[in-house]
Amino acid sequence: MSIQWFPGHMHRARKEIAALMAKVDVVIEVLDARLPTFSENPMLRELRGTRPCLKLLNKSDLADPLVTMAWKEHFQREAGTVPLEVVATNARDARAIIALLPRMGPQRNLVMQPLVCLILGIPNVGKSTLMNTLVGRKVARAANQAAITTKKKRVHLNDEITLYDTPGVLWPKIEDEEASFMLAGSGAVRETAMDNTEVAARVGKYLLREYADLLRTRYKLDELPENEMGLLVEIGKKRGCLVKGGEVDLAKAAGILLNELRAGQIGRISLQKPPAWREG
Structure with missing residues (x-):
């Protein structure tokens, strides 16, 4: 996307x-x-x-x-x-x-x-x-x-x-999918530009890989979920984002993850690492 x-x-x-x-x-x-x-x-x-x-x-x-x-x-x-x-x-x-x-x-x-x-x-x-x-x-x-x-x-x-x-300027079309999701996750574009749940899922996938311990501490997870959608479900359960029938409101859970990420409440997190870091 x-x-x-x-x-x-x-x-x-x-x-x-x-x-x-x-x-x-x-x-x-x-x-x-x-x-x-x-x-x-x-x-x-x-x-x-x-x-x-x-x-x-x-x-x-x-x-x-x-x-x-x-x-x-x-x-x-x-x-x-x-x-x-x-x-x-x-x-x-x-x-x-x-x-x-x-x-x-x-x-x-x-x-x-x-x-x-x-x-x-x-x-x-x-x-x-x-x-x-x-x-x-x-x-x-x-x-x-x-x-x-x-x-x-x-x-x-x-x-x-x-x-x-000067006003902030984005380029007309951001082709890099990873950049698109991470920019949206950081709050660089209005939330109406991309689906919030999809953004939170992509960011959650990155956090599970790079900052699992911070997630475990912030959301009091005994075990880490297997994937990003599982992470949103667990956050929703922990924070009471339930709808009729006990289902998790994924949109609300996504909002919690993104808002707490942007506020630094999960911990000090970088959403991109330099090329030399990936090579090392």
């Missing part, structure tokens, strides 16, 4: 980004630390070209720290790229970003000609939250759901740095 979800404001945003890019010095690409390259829009890579890129692995407090470390090593091998794990609401992380940006851009008098930075990323990855933290006040609407920002915003961070925030 592929995602085809490209609202009109995303099309406008792509055109705006292309127009802005000519005057941008440094690109700040916000990725989801739980699924870094799944949350990396290939269209944005094309638009960025050879400009220096600060890749922020946001929501790192929700991701598996060992996997995040491996992803940082992966991105360090990319020319012109500096990876940094962050939490968008963390003021200390914001200060580290502000200190790093001037060192990545052209060496010039930034008071006379401020550094122009553009924040990019897919929906619900934390761009607007990061903007608010960097500025120290609310300048962008932020919420834990996709497609909140619909227009670009510009703020002067200080005398030396100007920031542009």
